[in-house]
Amino acid sequence: MSKPLTSQPGDARRGKAVAVDSNRGNCTICHRLPIAEVQPSASGDLGPPLDGVGARFTSAQLRQRIVDARSLDPETLMPAYYVTQGLQRVQAKYAGRPILTAQEVEDLVAFLVTLR
Numbered sequence: 001m002s003k004p005l006t007s008q009p010g011d012a013r014r015g016k017a018v019a020v021d022s023n024r025g026n027c028t029i030c031h032r033l034p035i036a037e038v039q040p041s042a043s044g045d046l047g048p049p050l051d052g053v054g055a056r057f058t059s060a061q062l063r064q065r066i067v068d069a070r071s072l073d074p075e076t077l078m079p080a081y082y083v084t085q086g087l088q089r090v091q092a093k094y095a096g097r098p099i100l101t102a103q104e105v106e107d108l109v110a111f112l113v114t115l116r
Helices: 012-020 059-071 102-112
Strands: none
Touching (some): 012 102
16 A cells, blocks of 8 residues: 555654554554553564564555555454455454544554654
8 A cells, every 4th residue: 555545644643642552553462662651561472573663664565564464464463454345353343444544544654654
């Protein structure tokens, strides 16, 4: 997904809030985030640590992983945060709607690219 989902640029500060919010991105359930607000012992280890992720991937590559990581790896455990079709075992409250809004995806991308 090379193009942003919104015309408004992402905001890294809001994206950081999405990343640590257990009701939205909840990135820490699977990934270690290099930020003071999250102790390393409170992070999961199912996904790779996100230290340096902004240096390893472009905004477009990060966006694709957030929108639908299955497009890159059909066996991934990472949920699709923005697509609504072709999903299995979807929690009732998310049936037919994305986990994150388009702006939240862009904010999260903006935050992740700062992790260099």
